[in-house]
Amino acid sequence: MKEKTFKKIVIAGAGLMGASIAQIFPQYGYETTIYSNREQDFQRAKEIIANCQNTLIENNIIADKLSQEVQKSIIYTTDLETAFKEADLIIEAIPEVFEIKVDFFRKISDIIPEDSIVATNTSAISINDLAENISNPQRFCGTHWLNPPHIIPLVEIVKSNNTAELVVDSLLTLMKSINKKPVVLKKDIKGFLSNRLQFALLREAAYLVENDVATPEDIDNTLKYGNGIRYACSGPFKIVDLGGIEVFNNVAKYLFPVLSKETEVCKLLNEMAEKDYNGISNGQGFYQYTEESALKEEEQRDKKMIKILEF
Numbered sequence: 368m369k370e371k372t373f374k375k376i377v378i379a380g381a382g383l384m385g386a387s388i389a390q391i392f393p394q395y396g397y398e399t400t401i402y403s404n405r406e407q408d409f410q411r412a413k414e415i416i417a418n419c420q421n422t423l424i425e426n427n428i429i430a431d432k433l434s435q436e437v438q439k440s441i442i443y444t445t446d447l448e449t450a451f452k453e454a455d456l457i458i459e460a461i462p463e464v465f466e467i468k469v470d471f472f473r474k475i476s477d478i479i480p481e482d483s484i485v486a487t488n489t490s491a492i493s494i495n496d497l498a499e500n501i502s503n504p505q506r507f508c509g510t511h512w513l514n515p516p517h518i519i520p521l522v523e524i525v526k527s528n529n530t531a532e533l534v535v536d537s538l539l540t541l542m543k544s545i546n547k548k549p550v551v552l553k554k555d556i557k558g559f560l561s562n563r564l565q566f567a568l569l570r571e572a573a574y575l576v577e578n579d580v581a582t583p584e585d586i587d588n589t590l591k592y593g594n595g596i597r598y599a600c601s602g603p604f605k606i607v608d609l610g611g612i613e614v615f616n617n618v619a620k621y622l623f624p625v626l627s628k629e630t631e632v633c634k635l636l637n638e639m640a641e642k643d644y645n646g647i648s649n650g651q652g653f654y655q656y657t658e659e660s661a662l663k664e665e666e667q668r669d670k671k672m673i674k675i676l677e678f
Contacts, residue, residue, distance in 0.1 A: 376456045381443075452479070456483065484534055
């Protein structure tokens with residue numbers, strides 16, 4: 368069998384991730400629809416897309432004319448039949464609530480074509496559990512995008528126990544066609560790759576703060592100006608190759624036993640959450656933010672990411 372070709376792509380969900388993902392496809396000639404069950408979601412989605420596109424224009428990633436064409440081409444609808452009856456690919460990016468996702472997949476199962484591929488952008492819910500609620504589960508898998516998806520190249524393709532290899536191959540080809548860097552998880556696992564690695568690091572960082580070894584700022588700087596640069600260029604296994612397997616093996620023998628083994632709730636994060644510290648959304652986190660500085664922080668983050676990716 369041949370890989371599936373895609374013409375019509377539907378993003379279910381008009382929030383931050385749904386809108387940000389949707390804007391990517393029209394640039395490469397794919398007919399793109401955003402579905403939401405609430406008409407009022409679309410104005411916010413359009414604002415998110417406009418802001419993202421402005422960042423890309425300012426950094427010479429996309430021309431202004433093409434950006435306007437991309438934004439005008441996106442279709443918005445609240446009608447299930449209109450959205451999904453001819454969809455080649457559905458990417459679900461609705462709220463991260465199992466029951467809401469299950470209800471959605473059951474509804475579209477009676478509408479979508481038999482050969483449609485269905486993917487979820489969940490970052491926490493089991494792909495296997497969700498697959499049980501879609502007709503023809505062989506066509507179902509995870510596609511986990513990282514925020515901001517219009518800049519970060521990585522997309523994690525996560526197989527369920529039933530996902531057909533042809534589905535994975537088709538998605539790999541599609542993601543490469545839109546200049547993404549897909550990776551494949553051979554089986555479903557909590558947190559996938561990116562979150563497991565991120566939270567393993569966060570667990571150790573929190574442990575170091577809790578034990579008064581260093582401040583959050585100095586730990587951030589260690590990553591920003593040291594390890595993070597190395598990881599962006601090489602990744603953990605290539606770093607070992609470059610530094611020498613024997614060296615890393617010897618260090619691991621005396622360092623692994625003293626690393627954090629916390630398996631319960633992160634005390635540091637839990638204490639901050641209980642104080643209603645929520646980062647840039649309310650101005651108080653590990654750092655303090657005004658509305659203006661929060662916006663500037665996000666703008667600077669995006670510009671830095673684009674600069675890093677230029678190499």
